[in-house]
Amino acid sequence: MDGTMVTTAAPAATNLAVGNLTFGEGVLYAILGMLVVFFALVFLMIIIKILVKVTDKKAQKAQAAAKIPAPEEAALPEPVRRDDPAPGTAGEIKLYNTDPKDAAMIMAIVADTLGKPLNELRFKSIREIKG
Amino acid sequence: MENIIATLGRLAKTSGFYGIFTDWRQIVMIIIACFLLYLGLVKKFEPLLLVGIAFGMLLTNLPFGNMYNPELWDLYIANGQAIETLTPELQAFIAEHGFVFADGVVNLTFTELIHAGGLLDIMYIGVKIGLYPSLIFMGVGAMTDFGPLLANPKSLLLGAAAQLGIFIAFLLAIVIGFPSNVAASIGIIGGADGPTAIWLTSKLAPDFLAPIAIAAYSYMALIPMIQPPVMKLLTTKEMRETKMEQLRPVSKTQKVLFPIIVTIFTCLLLPSVAPLLGCLMLGNLFKESGVTDRLSDTAQNAMMNIVTIFLATSVGATARYDRFLNIRTIEIIVLGLLAFEFATCGGLLLGRLMYRVTGGKINPLIGSAGVSAVPMAARVSQKVGQEANPSNFLLMHAMGPNVAGVIGSAVAAGFLLAVFGG
Known part of the structure; x- marks a missing residue:
């Protein structure tokens, strides 16, 4: 830990926004900030909607495929039904x-x-x- | 006999009891620290953080303890500057500690800083480099269920609208004469997210860390008192009575993919937000993946607790009497309250709009939960909603905007750092 700390960052640009701002400049930065936040979250919302649609479609397809009985399976005798409940429980809560x-x-x-x-x-x- | 008397005299002069009367502001700060301890221990206002902050404040204001030396950090930042351009206090500090800088230019190495620093200076390194807030976010991510947000992605809009408080407070701070970097740090109090506030302030305005962190955490604890009046003012009884439909179920695949997608997208959009959101989403991935239960458990319990101790104590230590007791602190406390109120207004107003657009399917009260402060703000929405209609159950609906607010405030912090970071 000797010497100076070294940090890596994106190339530094000259920052004109540091120092005292006028009210007008402040308003502009505030509007820009709100727009950036909205843009980021609206975009995220669209991505989530796409994600949900894609994964739901896949899940539906998988479910539909599971419902069609395979010919070999159809020939098998029905499993014996147990009327009594399965004993014991499993898992952790x-x-x-x-x-x-x-x-x-x-x-x-x-x-x-x-x-x-x-x-x-x-x-x-x-x-x-x-x- | 004379030697003994002289020794006793020297001992008395090095005693804290002697030192405490050299500046009355130390006594005031000790009283404030004890009051904050009372709020944390007895009134249970965010005790996990407030107790640490108050105790750090107490330690740093006890004379001759040498626990925390903000001058050292000022000197470190001033590396490369001529000594004669420094403030008289810093020049006196250099002489007192016997630092010798070649050519009259400050050149304080990290080793010298650690050697000269006290215990809290060393703990403060984690704040200074942004480590603790990011690790806290990892723990928060491991504890957060983004399911309600995935079930109702429109919640993200409410989380965005509730960031209004940040930018209104920023503007007000500019109006009363704060420089832009300090104004941005004050504004972030409106994000109602302690780690984000600390993270941004430690980078933009470290001298104001203590009042900003204290304001952020105090108002988060006071949300059940701050929000309801505004919620009742901006909504009608009919709106508050609105019952919302049950949320759709969310699959495990969606929950696992969510943190990965959010990280890629937000960090590409605003690279400066990567430490906060990256850690938040990593913690969430630990939780949702189902294959890293041990890591998830560590992130949300052991690690979170350890980092909370370090973070709270070192943030409290920055509240030294000569830097904390001034008119600026009072201004920050007032602006912080306004930031919270405007943030609540932002969420509620968009909630009202969504109520109209959807034909009364969305209860606008969930908008106020967009201010982050997880899960307190969502509980307040639930409570106010249930007061209007006892069969109303808004908690899960409010959790969507609530966790969206965490992402929103982190994005806002990333924006402010990108714009006002020197």
Whole structure:
């Protein structure tokens, strides 16, 4: 760490905006700044919309392909249905500011409301939101 | 006997109790530091940051502690200048510390700075080079879910509109006579994003770091009091009652691609914003990828906590009595409040426009969450919305503009640095 610090940056341009600005110049920079922010975020919005469309289309195609049964599969006998629910549960749940007892109660309420057994639901995390 | 008395006299003169009465402003700063500690510890105003800031402020104002020496950083910046052109205070500092510069030109090496500096000078290096704010952003990214933004990309417009406060405060600062670089740093308080404010100010106006950081964090903590009156003023009851449709689900692929795309695009548009947004998106990629859980956990817990300690303490240390207690500090505190209010107005006004355009499908209250301050501003939208209509649930809808505000304020900071960075 001897000597001077070395930093790399884009080629420095002479900066005319440093120092005291008049009100008029300030207004111009403020408008320019808002335009840059809007331009960046609107462009980002368009990119996100394209991203969402492309990925959704791909997901739909994949789903449609999965629905068409392959001829070999169609010939196979139907798997035996289990009426009893799958035993046990798997996975981990993250709790943030939530008591395990409260979490268990919340999961039970959700399962009851949806009418599904707990082992068919996947809870990722439970977080307390202070209003 | 005389020797003992002389020794005792010398000891007394090197004691802080003697030193503290040499300048009354030190006592005022100690009282302010204790008041901020009270706000953090008892009132719980952003305690994770305010406690560190207040304690740093306390340490730096205790005489003879030699914890932080802003003159050293001034000298480092003044490298290459003739000594006679420096302020009398800096010239006295050079004489006091016995620095010898050839040809009467300042040439302070980094090694000399570290040798002469105190503990907080060394911690301050992370602020000076912009390390801590960027690392904090990495932790924030690892904790942020951009799902609501991806589900409703229009939220980005609200995040952009809420940056109005930055540029209005910048203009007001120009009007009352601040130089452009300081005005830009004051304006960024309106971004309601502490790390961004610290990052920009440490580069544009390091002498004003303490009041700007304190204003930014204090107002972020006070958002539940600052925003609701403006929200009620700029919206009708009918607007506040608006219930929004449930957000569409967002796929994992979209969540993983989002940080990569944002980084490429924003860093190409404004390279100066790369340290902040790059780290924010890297942290988010750790979270969403599903294959770097350990890194995500470290970024949002251990690393975040360590950096918060360093950042808060060293920022607080910059509030030394001779640099903090002046009329400029009061002006900055007032402008900071105005910046927050105008930022809220910007988001709400565009929210109103979107309410009209969509035929009442968007609740304008989510616009106020565009000021960043994640997740406090979104909670305020939820609270005010629920007051108007108890069955209203705006939290997830407000999280979209809220995280868009983080990106928006970083873009605004990048713009200000590109324009006003010397």
